[in-house]
Amino acid sequence: LAHIMQLPNIIVIGRGLKDKVVEVALTASGGEPVLIVTGKTAYNIYGRSISEAIGERTDVEVHLVEAEISQELETIHTILSKKRFGTVIGIGGGKVIDVSKASAHEASLRFVSVPTVASHDGIASPMVSAMDSSQPYSRMVNMPFAIVADIDVIEKAPHRYLASGCGDLVAKYTAIKDWKLSHKVTGEYFGDYAASLAYMGAEIIFRNAKKIGKRKQDSIRTVVEALISAGVAMGIAGSSRPCSGSEHLISHALGRLMEDPPLHGERCGVSTIFAAFVHKAAWKRVKSALSSIGTPSNLSELGIDEQTFVKAVLMAPDIRPDRYTILHKLRLTESDVRRLLREAELS
Ligand SMILES: [Zn+2]
Numbered sequence: 309l310a311h312i313m314q315l316p317n318i319i320v321i322g323r324g325l326k327d328k329v330v331e332v333a334l335t336a337s338g339g340e341p342v343l344i345v346t347g348k349t350a351y352n353i354y355g356r357s358i359s360e361a362i363g364e365r366t367d368v369e370v371h372l373v374e375a376e377i378s379q380e381l382e383t384i385h386t387i388l389s390k391k392r393f394g395t396v397i398g399i400g401g402g403k404v405i406d407v408s409k410a411s412a413h414e415a416s417l418r419f420v421s422v423p424t425v426a427s428h429d430g431i432a433s434p435m436v437s438a439m440d441s442s443q444p445y446s447r448m449v450n451m452p453f454a455i456v457a458d459i460d461v462i463e464k465a466p467h468r469y470l471a472s473g474c475g476d477l478v479a480k481y482t483a484i485k486d487w488k489l490s491h492k493v494t495g496e497y498f499g500d501y502a503a504s505l506a507y508m509g510a511e512i513i514f515r516n517a518k519k520i521g522k523r524k525q526d527s528i529r530t531v532v533e534a535l536i537s538a539g540v541a542m543g544i545a546g547s548s549r550p551c552s553g554s555e556h557l558i559s560h561a562l563g564r565l566m567e568d569p570p571l572h573g574e575r576c577g578v579s580t581i582f583a584a585f586v587h588k589a590a591w592k593r594v595k596s597a598l599s600s601i602g603t604p605s606n607l608s609e610l611g612i613d614e615q616t617f618v619k620a621v622l623m624a625p626d627i628r629p630d631r632y633t634i635l636h637k638l639r640l641t642e643s644d645v646r647r648l649l650r651e652a653e654l655s
Contacts, residue, residue, distance in 0.1 A: 340394025
């Protein structure tokens with residue numbers, strides 16, 4: 309059986325990288341026109357001068373993401389079908405990266421990811437989040453051709469986003485436990501290298517939590533590097549397995565149940581405490597890291613009532629019946645979940 313690994317061609321992390329974005333964009337496009345997909349704020353603080361510089365060398369079109377994701381996908385699809393483009397560049401946060409990555413994939417174009425916030429591992433992964441309720445979890449697409457992460461821009465975003473990125477990283481702690489469990493029970497492929505790489509992302513957050521909470525020099529870069537490594541781990545594994553287990557299923561369920569859900573990584577962080585408790589793992593380590601970082605570490609900080617969280621845990625195994633986790637093994641009852649929430653000091 310062939311195992312296909314996808315890796316990015318270029319990864320640039322550093323400061324003052326506008327010129328680098330231009331250079332990478334031109335490399336990716338091979339001289340063909342460039343489509344920049346961005347948000348209003350990202351465009352104003354970062355994208356405008358990049359698009360002007362690209363415009364001196366080749367045709368460039370800018371599309372501002374303002375509507376619902378499904379509508380945006382259609383609009384970008386139309387833009388890409390009307391003219392020949394060499395590459396799609398996504399400059400912005402989660403929604404922009406998702407919609408531009410998905411569009412580039414569908415048009416078989418190279419994708420350049422230029423995140424302006426570090427709120428989850430989608431900045432460098434071959435995955436896109438749920439676009440509608442027919443598939444409430446992420447799906448696999450092509451790996452970004454390049455990732456350019458400018459710390460000067462990322463560090464200016466509100467702390468909440470970086471903290472959410474840390475929540476998505478501690479999730480690797482339980483994701484790996486679920487993957488190993490599934491390997492044992494179902495015989496599913498387990499990749500030790502991909503698992504170790506993803507696990508390092510969680511470990512780095514545990515070790516640096518206090519520094520990140522104080523936003524110490526270099527700690528932001530550490531988080532960004534860990535998020536990119538997590539994306540690469542998915543490329544190596546050929547699935548989101550190393551980065552997404554029972555905690556992500558709970559987070560996806562919460563996203564479905566709530567009208568205005570907290571950020572992906574915030575949901576994942578709290579769900580990881582729960583999943584770690586269920587795995588009889590070091591849940592206190594997860595909890596104290598999240599609280600040092602200054603991101604929710606219990607239900608009330610997350611703004612979720614107990615009933616909704618209970619529902620999400622019960623729903624989680626059915627979100628992906630094919631992805632075996634501890635929740636599939638245990639099939640918890642409502643009273644189990646309520647008891648566990650108390651014992652894990654979440655409720
Ligand atoms: Zn995630």
